Amino acid sequence: EVQLVESGGALVQPGGSLRLSCAASGFTFNMYWLHWVRQAPGKGLEWVANIKTDGSEYYYLDSVKGRFIISRDNGKNSLSLQMNGLRAEDTAMYYCMSLSLHKWGQGTLVTVSS
Amino acid sequence: QAVVTQEPSLTVSPGGTVTLTCGSTTGAVTSGHRPYWFQRKPGQAPRTLIFETTNKLSWTPARFSGSLLGGKAALTLSGAQPEDEADYYCLLCYSGPWVFGGGTKLTVL
Numbered sequence: 001e002v003q004l005v006e007s008g009g010a011l012v013q014p015g016g017s018l019r020l021s022c023a024a025s026g027f028t029f030n031m032y033w034l035h036w037v038r039q040a041p042g043k044g045l046e047w048v049a050n051i052k053t054d055g056s057e058y059y060y061l062d063s064v065k066g067r068f069i070i071s072r073d074n075g076k077n078s079l080s081l082q083m084n085g086l087r088a089e090d091t092a093m094y095y096c097m098s099l100s101l102h103k104w105g106q107g108t109l110v111t112v113s114s
Numbered sequence: 115q116a117v118v119t120q121e122p123s124l125t126v127s128p129g130g131t132v133t134l135t136c137g138s139t140t141g142a143v144t145s146g147h148r149p150y151w152f153q154r155k156p157g158q159a160p161r162t163l164i165f166e167t168t169n170k171l172s173w174t175p176a177r178f179s180g181s182l183l184g185g186k187a188a189l190t191l192s193g194a195q196p197e198d199e200a201d202y203y204c205l206l207c208y209s210g211p212w213v214f215g216g217g218t219k220l221t222v223l
Binding site: 035037044045046047050057059060061062095099102104105106107 | 152159161162211212213
């Protein structure tokens with residue numbers, strides 16, 4: 001069974017950093033692009049970033065460019081999102097997702113507040 | 115980055131037909147934007163209904179269909195059921211980055 005399990009969400013102060021992880025299983029990890037998507041309280045889904053199968057290509061939402069870094073470890077079947085310079089508007093549930101496999105994780109909550 | 119537009123809310127009668135649309139501020143939506151449609155119900159993960167404009171998954175009810183219509187991606191629901199009440203999101207690809215629409219809250223009433 002395909003599974004994506006996020007972790008690492010927490011309460012963090014503005015300007016702080018956080019690293020989210022997504023553990024994958026049940027599929028050939030290095031064959032699929034992967035994405036991070038977030039949903040702020042009371043808001044819609046927002047695409048954040050994606051990364052190619054081998055990690056050589058990646059794209060970001062304009063508002064997170066220069067602050068967030070997406071990466072993957074194909075040896076460990078793991079996807080990460082390093083978030084720096086966090087702002088209140090980054091508060092959201094963060095999901096890792098595979099479009100091709102039509103699979104989402106359950107999400108991990110990031111709260112940016114003093 | 116582009117803005118993807120959806121109707122904020124729509125209402126359909128049980129058994130009725132409704133079309134949700136997905137536009138782009140950059141111009142006409144084409145198959146090159148690889149439109150996806152997701153259904154989101156409270157407390158559940160989003161579920162893909164349509165991918166790559168028209169393709170359904172094994173769990174996609176036959177009453178849902180995807181198309182391109184008037185320069186937009188479209189999701190048509192024919193024969194609405196009470197269980198179709200949900201939020202619907204489209205997702206478009208812009209040669210690397212993707213953008214979600216703001217979502218349509220569909221009420222079956």
